[in-house]
Amino acid sequence: MRVTAIRAAIAILVVAATSFLSLFRLPQTVWDNVWAEDGPVFLGQAMSGGGPGSIFTPYEGYLHVVPRLLAAVIVRVVPVEDFAVGLAFASCLVVAVVAYLTFYCASALTSSVGVRLAWAAIPVLLSVGPYEILGNTANIHWYLLWLMPWLLLKPARSRPEVVLLFLAALLSALTEVISVVFLPLVLLRIRRKEFWPARAGLMVGAGVQIYTTFLYPRSSSNGHPLDPMSVVVGWFVNVAGVVFFGSSRSMGLNILNFGAGPVILAFIPIIAAVAFLLLRSKREHRLLALLFVAASFGVWAACLVANPGAQFDYVHFTESDWAKSILTRYSAIPAMFILALFPLLADSLRITQARASAGVLAAFAVVLAVSYFPTQVAREQGPSWSAGVRTAVAACVGARDDETRPIQVAPIGWSKSGVLMPCSRLRP
Structure with a gap:
């Protein structure tokens, strides 16, 4: 029990440190932005209530369970002025968990700690991550899509692992519909029961996503026909x-x-x-x-x-x-x-050419490290969430509690109304 507790404590510390490592890749001005769907779709609908079942509300043809879960927590425990920072940190926390689970699951593929660390570093240090997908819940699904094959290739050796792998795969599939591309992996070593938990999670989640798509189809796209x-x-x-x-x-x-x-x-x-x-x-x-x-x-x-x-x-x-x-x-x-x-x-x-193996890992580490600081971030232009909240507070003076005031989200122009915040939530 003591060894298990120590390992759990180390895991928590590693995840916490990795969360801040991810967060600090974003300029501090970006921490104060609410990005696209994070505003009117996730925060707005979380504030409107609806009970626990609201996390299964479809949007554009499929489910986004993890972003809705995070938004539901944030609107209950974080002050309105800090919603943007809360979303940014929560999103980076998910990335850290994804990195840790990548490292954990990769133990089924190699005994090399260096190789496992290199795989785990990819979601944290990806060069284009800060441009759009890092630090917002609207794009969390991409990181969960990366995690899916790692979960499917990890055999469960204990009851806690059964629960962990099943829930991780289920939540990932209930958040990213493209997870269905990994369904063929279900057939790999299909007779070995230790691989079933994650695969069961994927099949259940994918089934729910497909059912949702048929019931609530995505709005028709007038996209340009591609060659x-x-x-x-x-x-x-x-x-x-x-x-x-x-x-x-x-x-x-x-x-x-x-x-x-x-x-x-x-x-x-x-x-x-x-x-x-x-x-x-x-x-x-x-x-x-x-x-x-x-x-x-x-x-x-x-x-x-x-x-x-x-x-x-x-x-x-x-x-x-x-x-x-x-x-x-x-x-x-x-x-x-x-x-x-x-x-x-x-x-x-690694086995036959150890120096070459070390050289590949060293070069890989350099490539990831030099991309830590981003050259482009889509949200640097704002608008500032906290400034929008202060404006809305002033606009609520003398208004009824059930009146709403708009708070704009990034990118500018993505939503005409932004988040319609009830004045009741803006009062001291």
Whole structure:
């Protein structure tokens, strides 16, 4: 019992430290922004009540259980003026938990602590994370999507592990509908019962998400029809952009000035890693390499099929299109799974070529470390949540308790009304 308590205490400390490590990647001005759906959808609906079942309220065709859970807690325990900071920290806490669970589950794949740490560092230190997906609950689902295959590959060795893996997979699936892309993994080692908890969680969650989509279909998209080759070209551009360029500006300028050359050069180490893993490594490493590549392209393709737009029609881009092209939230997960190839390569080299393995891990650590401080953050322009609250407080003087005042969210113009805050919540 004492050993278990010590391990639990260490886990809590590690998660707490990683939460702050993630939070400090964001400029402090961003801490005071409420991003998009976090405002009117999650905070607004959490304040309107509805009971525990409200966390299963559909939005745009599927469920967002974890963001709604976090919003429900924040509106009950955090002062209104600090809602933005509360959401930012809660989101970074989830990222820290995802990183810890990645490290924990990876013990089923390797005995190397260094390799496990490298995999766990990816969600925390991803170069484009702070641009849009880090520090807000609206994009928590991307991190839970990254976590899903790690959960599915971890056998449960005890009752606590059964509960942990089932609940983690269930909550992830109930938050990210694209988790269905990992359903084929359910068939892997299907007779071994120790793999069933996480897979049961995925199947239950995916089933509920599919049922929700049929009952409450997503609003029809008038998206730009995509050339299928744009999906392929976009995958190469976005993976290279995240892994080696780090920002939309440098990616766009490199492609604009030098054509496909920078993307081709960026993919040389990726292709070399895949080739080594497929041709020179053991069966388990070959299968993992195929899984990472398939997950990367599969998630990217699913995102573009569900959200087509002219900004993704890469084969028809003009020079001005390349100049203003950006790395969106859809770029993050495909790049994360490609990054996962390099710790896998280090693990494959570990037994026979220890120095080469250490070199790969060292280079990987440098690449992640230099991207800690972001070059672009979408929310730096505000608006400030706390300033909006102070304005709304002043506007509520003399108003009835049931009257509301709007508090704007980022990005500017995303919502005309923002969060409609009841004056009753704004009074001292």
